[in-house]
């Protein structure tokens with residue numbers, strides 16, 4: 227896919243991978259739609275990059291309200307740019323807590339943002355792409371969409387759900403030439419763990435060493451741009467941790483042994 231002058235909508239654009247994607251897409255000369263709740267951060271980012279007003283649109287969006295508001299957000303983008311070429315569903319939240327201790331409200335919030343909100347926005351945009359007979363839906367999943375690990379049960383569930391949903395959708399949209407791409411990052415050095423919820427829904431406020439040693443978000447964004455340009459179906463982005471999927475696939479008992487050791491269980 228040639229990205230120049232394409233309209234690219236990035237959710238969760240206020241930090242981490244999303245903010246890096248804004249920079250990477252701007253470098254490709256795209257028209258960019260930025261969404262998140264922290265609008266001041268989105269404004270600061272477009273100012274920092276000196277993006278001209280005809281090249282971007284900020285659509286404030288809380289993914290927990292997507293079921294009611296996604297159609298309006300989509301209309302706002304169509305009013306400004308007339309089309310949507312790429313939607314990158316990147317907004318997401320994690321939690322750090324054991325399954326039996328996690329309040330149901332925390333599980334619901336994670337699923338609402340990472341899956342149900344994403345599903346509502348996907349549907350609103352997919353209908354437009356079907357009419358255009360072109361477009362690409364990108365889901366920022368996770369390595370944890372492929373297997374489970376301790377203390378991230380609902381997060382893993384949300385990313386497994388996204389994988390299944392997008393893989394089904396890929397077949398349904400193929401006749402209309404709408405593509406579906408899944409990105410599965412490993413450790414990327416962002417605030418995702420810092421912004422995680424604890425078992426009661428309070429801010430976790432600690433970062434993990436693995437996160438801090440992860441791939442820089444700018445490098446991750448460049449790899450995502452490359453996957454979009456090459457029209458890939460699923461791409462893993464990160465360091466050696468991404469190879470654990472092969473250990474899990476070929477020798478699941480060894481994988482479980484290693485993970486128990488790693489998590490001191």
Ligand SMILES: NC(=O)c1ccc[n+]([C@@H]2O[C@H](COP(=O)([O-])OP(=O)(O)OC[C@H]3O[C@@H](n4cnc5c(N)ncnc54)[C@H](OP(=O)(O)O)[C@@H]3O)[C@@H](O)[C@H]2O)c1
Nearest residue numbers: 238240241242243262263264288289317318368414416418
């Ligand atoms: N970093 C990693 O190692 C890693 C690994 C695998 C997958 N991922 C995935 O990558 C995506 C981006 O995460 P990140 O690492 O860049 O973390 P991050 O820095 O914490 O960014 C998360 C983004 O999601 C947005 N967001 C959170 N709740 C939202 C809500 N209710 N409505 C709208 N936007 C919301 C945040 O914006 P506001 O707070 O301004 O709304 C923020 O822009 C997530 O889907 C995450 O699951 C990350």
